[in-house]
Amino acid sequence: MSTLSIGNELKDSFGETSKWVQYNLKWLLEVEAFYKERSKLEKEYSDKLQALTAEYFNKKSVASVPLGVGEKPTMTPGSIEAASVVAWNEILTQTELIARDHGKLALDFDKTISAQVNGLYTKLDMTMTQITGFFNDMDKKKNGAYSDLEKGKKYYDDSCQNMELARSKSTKSPNDRNKKKLADKEVAMNVAKNDYLIKISQANRIKDKYYFQDIPEAVDLLQDLNECRTMFLNDIWKQASQLEITMGGNLQKRLTTADEVVKQNKPSLGTAMFIKHNVKNWKEPSDFVFKPSPIWHDDEGFIVSGSVELKDLKVKLAESQSTYNQMEDMTQSELSKLSKYNKVKQQLKSNEDSMDSKRFYENLKNYLSVVSGFTSHETIKLLSEVRIESIQNNVPEGMDLNVDDIKVTKTRKNRTSIFGGGSSSSNTNRHHTSTSGKSEGGLLSKFTVKNLLAIDSRKPNDSGNHLGLFNNNSGSSKSHSRSTSHATPDYEESSSPDINSTSTSTPSMGRSRANTSATSHTMTSTTSTSGNGNKVLFAYEKQDDDEISVQPGDIIDLVEKDSGSGWTSVKNISQGGIIGLVPTTYIKIAEPSTSTTHNSRGPAPSVPPPRRNTVAVRTVTAQYAYEAQGNDEMNISPGDVITVIRGDDGSGWTFGELNGEKGLVPTSYCN
Incomplete structure (x- = not known):
């Protein structure tokens, strides 16, 4: 079974892969041209062979008697022919049939084989256009997030400039009017900064999603398309061979040999060669960071100096929670469908020798019809998630972020773009997953790609899960958040060894997908x-x-x-x-406390609140040496103290940081 994945191996490689697949699709037109020329040759051969046999039938008729009985027989033989002439007649008869067979082969090559190759090219080229459109859409969304970030930065700088002008006026002429303008400009500046910081987090998360989910997803669709091309072409080649095999036993041996070669042309061979000749050192683009204004603020902390800023953040929080909940329902439904299609693909790819190419292609089309909508909805959900996280983790302690009194107006919703996250409904009590840093909680986040490997089998010796769907291996964290988990579909068990088994020897390696189910909190009416x-x-x-x-x-x-x-x-x-x-x-808690508690029973909160940065950093110590097998892993040596950014979610891998480097390490190699 092939475990190769261009998306996992080459990361940001849509352009190169797209050109490679296009070359392979255009090559189908050369195959079509070959069979058209072959058809002409067979037709020409058929016509000449039939003319030849007709000529020799006439000669046989003239020579039949002399050959049988001589020129001057005493008794004419009538219709009786010599045995040699009968044999020759049979040879000419079979040769005439062979000529007709060649004529039929010429027609089959033209009307069947070349027509099928042309139809295959047209069909796959249309699918290629769909995949390119999907990629362009994701690229547009990524550029949109970057553009929003630039606008947020510009608006923040302008607000700082306005604030400085107002401060200068107030200093020169400290009257009430100038003081009020100064206060207004300061509030506007603070709101602009907060919005800028949110957009930084959103752009970083969208960047991670784009490079670790969207591009690999699009590249793997190209891979599937090209492998479909290989399977369909193999079927056509075998059909052409069978047409020739039926012409005569004397051609069977050579054509059978050719057929055996075709059988060895597995869909994964072209992929393996492409990967081998296109491996490059790829480094993840750096995260966006806060750039202070040259005039005013010089740190990246939120400013909530008064009720106006707090109210603005609470409105944003209410909008984002409502949008998140809406997108959660949609993505869960789409996620279930994608899981089903991924399972079908894995079942079909489990035996390449007998793979059903038509079913594989239909499954690819079904997957493509769902994944585009899912990715768009998941992007909206991710942006809302980042906004929720940014506000909850950066508003100063002690400030009330309860949004029960916030009503999200329709006007505000209409002002909110996809990259701002918004909803006309007020905050609901539905489940939502807050995030940890870049990706904890987002269904398709930076290191969800690791888990996606189990269904798409993107990486050799990797039995993680492709669309894992979706246990989170998160990327680097800027803050520690706590969340309830959502139920995810179950998947077939991996055959990889259990790296969490207890053993005194060096643990065996291999990645296994955890078929985790949600452990969400349970509401009850009894206290x-x-x-x-x-x-x-x-x-x-x-x-x-x-x-x-x-x-x-x-x-x-x-x-x-x-x-x-x-x-x-x-x-x-x-x-x-x-x-x-x-x-x-x-x-x-009965004891007096400054903490926020429920003094009477009420509805359970939709999700436990995020954990702030005051939580102690957890570390693990390496017990065995491990050499990274991929760009998303890192080397460790016995005794190394690794800071845990995201713990093991059941996959057998922990995401951590060592000496400024971040990556995955086997959980069983540490304690």
Whole structure:
């Protein structure tokens, strides 16, 4: 089974791959021309051979008697012919039939083989146009995000300039009117900066999605198209060979040999050669960073100095949460379809010798019809997700981000572009997944490509999952966020060895896809208060090592109050006294606390709040040496202390940072 993936191996390679596939498609026209010329030759040969046999039939008729009985027989033989003449007649008869066979072969080559090759070229060229359109659409969205970032930067600089002018006027003439203008300009400047910072996060996330999901997706579609071309052409070649095999046994041996060569032309061979001759050192483009105005602010922190800025951010938060929830429903439905098509593809590619080329091509078309919409919806969802994360992780502690009182107006919605994220509905209580840094929570994020490998089999010896669909291996994190997970479709088990098995020897390598199901929090209408007045309002199942699960009725003690992160450290007496974090809104603490808690039972929050940067950084120590096998991995040596950016999601890989380098390392090689 082929595990090669151009998208995974060559990353940003749509242009080169597109030209390669176009060359292969145009080459079909040369194949068509060959069979047309072959048809002419066969027709010419048929006509000459028939004329030849007709001539010798006439000669045989004249010579039949002399050959049988001589020139002056005493008794004419009548219709009886000599045995040699009968044999010759049979030879001429069969030769005439051979001439007719060549005529039929000429017609078949022209009307069947060359016509099929031409039809194949037309069909695949149309699909190529669709794939190119899909790529151009994703490229347009990426450029749109970059453009929005540039506009945000310009608006921020202009606001800083206006602020400085207002400050100068107020300094020279400190009257009430100038002071009010100065205050207004400062608010406008702060709002512009906050919007600029949001756009930086959005552009970075879109950049990651573009290079680690969109381009590999489009490139793999090109790969599938080219492999379809190979399979269809193989079928046509075998059909042409069969036409010639039927002409006579004397041609069968040579044509059978040619047929065997055709059978060896597996769809993956062309891909393997292309990859071998196009490998290049590729480096991910640098992240966008905040560029301070030369006049005013010099750091990248949000400014929320008053209610106006806070209200602006809360409106943005409400819009983004509503949009996220809408896109979540759409992408989950599309995700289920893509998962089904990916499974069909893997089943078909499991045996290239007997692959159903028509079914493979139909599945490719079905996948293409869904993935374009899914990617667009997932882009909108990702932008909303980044905006939610940016606001939640950067608004100063102690400020109220409750958006229950925010009504998203229709006018505001109409002003909101796809890269601003917006919705006319108010915030709902639906599940949404907040993110960690670049990609935790987004269904198709920077390192989701790692998981996508399991279905698309993009990389040799890699049994991760293509569209993994979609356990997150996130990229680098700028902040630590906590989220509930969403249920994802189940996938067939990988045959890769279990790298998480306990062994005293060096662990075996291999990537396996985790068929994870969601562990979301459970709402309940029953609450119970413990003797100390603390109580659990809603059931919560832990999502990380430093959390604990709680159920209504559990007896809990406060260990450390909420510092503003939205998480409280408690001891669960009912479960043996284990200590860990739980969402503050899921419990009620009787002791006085400055943290935000629910003092009475109400609807469960849609998602636990994000964890702020105050959470301690987790590290692991390498126990074995490992040499990177891909550009997204990194080398480690025994004793290396690795900062964990994204923990193992069940795939057997941890994403971390070592000496400024970021990449994946085998989880079982560290502790």
